[in-house]
Amino acid sequence: MSNPWATKMEQFTAFTAGERERLDSLLAFKQRGFEAQEDIIADGAHSDYCHILLTGLACRYKILPDGERQIMAFLVPGDLCDAEIFILKKMDHAVGTLTASTTAMIHSSVMKMLLREASPIAEALWWGTMTDLGVLRERIVDQGRRDATERLAHLLYEMLVRYRISGATKTNAIDFPITQTDLADATGMTPSHVNRLLQRFREDGLIELRNRTLTVTNPLRLRSLAQFSATYLHLDRTEARDPAVYDRAGELI
Amino acid sequence: MSNPWATKMEQFTAFTAGERERLDSLLAFKQRGFEAQEDIIADGAHSDYCHILLTGLACRYKILPDGERQIMAFLVPGDLCDAEIFILKKMDHAVGTLTASTTAMIHSSVMKMLLREASPIAEALWWGTMTDLGVLRERIVDQGRRDATERLAHLLYEMLVRYRISGATKTNAIDFPITQTDLADATGMTPSHVNRLLQRFREDGLIELRNRTLTVTNPLRLRSLAQFSATYLHLDRTEARDPAVYDRAGELI
DNA sequence: CGTAACTTTGAGACGTATCAATTCTTGTGG
DNA sequence: CCACAAGAATTGATACGTCTCAAAGTTACG
The missing domain is CATH 2.60.120.10 (Jelly Rolls)
Known part of the structure; x- marks a missing residue:
C-alpha cells in the first residue's frame, strides 16, 4: 500500500x-x-x-x-x-x-x-507541524513584501517542489487542477490579474499550463524570479534520499 | 514571581x-x-x-x-x-x-x-503552537483580502487583546513602543502610508497614540473596522477568568 | 450538444508606493 | 541643563500596480 x-x-x-x-x-x-x-x-x-x-x-x-x-x-x-x-x-x-x-x-x-x-513517529509529527508554521510564515513574506509576479511564481514553484518530494512526479510536470480563481484566492489577487501573469510566464518560456497539467519549462528562472529558497520546508533528508531533486549548487531543483 | x-x-x-x-x-x-x-x-x-x-x-x-x-x-x-x-x-x-x-x-x-x-502543561504547549498557527493564518487573511486600513486596524486591535489577556493592562491603553516603520514592515506597507492611516484613525476618534502609549478610545468601532473576531486565538478559558474582557455580546472587547 | 464553469480581453479608476524634504522627539555628552 | 545628533513622524507631488466591471471566448461535462 x-x-x-x-x-x-x-x-x-x-x-x-x-x-x-x-x-x-x-x-x-x-x-x-x-x-x-x-x-x-x-x-x-x-x-x-x-x-x-x-x-x-x-x-x-x-x-x-x-x-x-x-x-x-x-x-x-x-x-x-x-x-x-x-x-x-x-x-x-x-x-x-x-x-x-x-x-x-x-x-x-x-x-x-x-x-x-519517544519515537521517530512523534518527532516526525512535530516536524510536520513546525514545517506548516514555516510555510505560513513564508506566505506572509510573500504577501507582504513581494509583488504579484513574484508571489504567483513562488506559489507555482512551491507546488512543484512539494509534488516532487511527495513522489507524485519525477519530472517538471505536475497535475494541476487548481483554477485561476483558486490561485487568485490564495495569492490575494483578482482572477484577471492571475490570468495576465500566467500569460506572461508562458510568453517568457517559464511554464506551460493546459489540460490541468503544469509543466515548468525553465525551473531555474522560475525559482530565481520567485526568490525561492527551500530552507523553510526543512527537508533534512531529501538530499540523501533523492539527489536528483537538487541542482549542482545544492539548491532544490 | x-x-x-x-x-x-x-x-x-x-x-x-x-x-x-x-x-x-x-x-x-x-x-x-x-x-x-x-x-x-x-x-x-x-x-x-x-x-x-x-x-x-x-x-x-x-x-x-x-x-x-x-x-x-x-x-x-x-x-x-x-x-x-x-x-x-x-x-x-x-x-x-x-x-x-x-x-x-x-x-x-x-x-x-x-x-x-500526559499533563496539562504538555497540552498547553500544544495549544500555544496551534494558536500560533491560527495567528499566522489570520495574518494571511489580513494581507490577502483586507485593505491597508483594515489591516492596520486589525493589528492594533489584536495587540490590545493580547496585552489584555497577558494581564499587562486592564484598560484600553497599552505601552506601544512599536514604531511606524515596524508597523509598515509587519503590514506590508510603507511607513508614509502607515502614518497617514494612523492620522485618520486619530481624526476619527478611534485611537490616541503618543509617548509610546496607544489608547484605543473607541474599541467597538476599531474592532468592527478591523473585522476582528477572536476565534483564532482560542481563548477557551478567558471568559471564566476575566469576564471584563468581554462585552455584552460575548465578544472580546 | 447544451450549459455551467473557467479563461481571456479591455478601458478606466483607485489605492498605495516612491522619493525627497521637513518637522518633531528622544537620548546623550558637554 | 542645554545643544546637538539620530531617529522617528509628517507632508507633498507624482507614478504605477492592481482592481473593477463587463463582456466575449473557450473548455469540460452530464
Whole structure:
C-alpha cells in the first residue's frame, strides 16, 4: 500500500520496517472519500478524528463576512488536515477539497498517544507541524513584501517542489487542477490579474499550463524570479534520499 | 514571581499549585537580558535552548535579499520564541527584540520531556503552537483580502487583546513602543502610508497614540473596522477568568 | 450538444508606493 | 541643563500596480 504520509515524514527521519507497518495500519483503519468542492472539516466544526489526505488536492480557507474567500494553504497527499482538532474545541478555518479526494481518519486519542511517545513517529509529527508554521510564515513574506509576479511564481514553484518530494512526479510536470480563481484566492489577487501573469510566464518560456497539467519549462528562472529558497520546508533528508531533486549548487531543483 | 508564560497558558487550561511551581522553577533556571534591536536567535542559527519572552517586546522577522524586512509576528511576554529549535536543525527566520527584554531559557531536552507528558502543561504547549498557527493564518487573511486600513486596524486591535489577556493592562491603553516603520514592515506597507492611516484613525476618534502609549478610545468601532473576531486565538478559558474582557455580546472587547 | 464553469480581453479608476524634504522627539555628552 | 545628533513622524507631488466591471471566448461535462 502506498503511504504518502510516511513518504512525507521520511523527508525528515528514517523509519524502521516496524514503524512503517504501524503507519500503514494507522491509515488503513478508517478511510473516507470526498467529492470535489466538499468540506473535509467545516469552519467552527469539531471532530473526534484527524484527517490525513491520501489522494486528491485540498486547501485551508476562510470565508470573510463579505463572501470573499482566502485560501491559506494547499494540501497535497500526505498532509495532515486538522492537527489542531485533538486539542482545540473547534476549527478556526475550513479544509475543503478542490478535486475528488480520500482521507484516512485517525482518532484523536490515538493521535495524542502518538505524540507522547519517544519515537521517530512523534518527532516526525512535530516536524510536520513546525514545517506548516514555516510555510505560513513564508506566505506572509510573500504577501507582504513581494509583488504579484513574484508571489504567483513562488506559489507555482512551491507546488512543484512539494509534488516532487511527495513522489507524485519525477519530472517538471505536475497535475494541476487548481483554477485561476483558486490561485487568485490564495495569492490575494483578482482572477484577471492571475490570468495576465500566467500569460506572461508562458510568453517568457517559464511554464506551460493546459489540460490541468503544469509543466515548468525553465525551473531555474522560475525559482530565481520567485526568490525561492527551500530552507523553510526543512527537508533534512531529501538530499540523501533523492539527489536528483537538487541542482549542482545544492539548491532544490 | 510573575510568570507571564503560565498566565498565557492559563487562558487554555487550569494548573494546580504544583504545576505552577514547576513552571516557575523552569523559568527561573536560566535567564538572559537583551538590549533593544538585538537578536534573541538569528536566522539560520541553532541553539540548545528555547527562549520564552518574560519582559519587553520582540518580533519574528526575515530579511529579504533586497534588504527589506518582513515582520511575521510580534511577541509579547509569555510567548515562546523558538519552539522549533528542539526539533529542527536551524531557524528559518530570526527573532529580535524591539525594546530591552529578558528571556527564560529552557534546554531542548527539558522541552522534549515536557511535551511527552500526559499533563496539562504538555497540552498547553500544544495549544500555544496551534494558536500560533491560527495567528499566522489570520495574518494571511489580513494581507490577502483586507485593505491597508483594515489591516492596520486589525493589528492594533489584536495587540490590545493580547496585552489584555497577558494581564499587562486592564484598560484600553497599552505601552506601544512599536514604531511606524515596524508597523509598515509587519503590514506590508510603507511607513508614509502607515502614518497617514494612523492620522485618520486619530481624526476619527478611534485611537490616541503618543509617548509610546496607544489608547484605543473607541474599541467597538476599531474592532468592527478591523473585522476582528477572536476565534483564532482560542481563548477557551478567558471568559471564566476575566469576564471584563468581554462585552455584552460575548465578544472580546 | 447544451450549459455551467473557467479563461481571456479591455478601458478606466483607485489605492498605495516612491522619493525627497521637513518637522518633531528622544537620548546623550558637554 | 542645554545643544546637538539620530531617529522617528509628517507632508507633498507624482507614478504605477492592481482592481473593477463587463463582456466575449473557450473548455469540460452530464
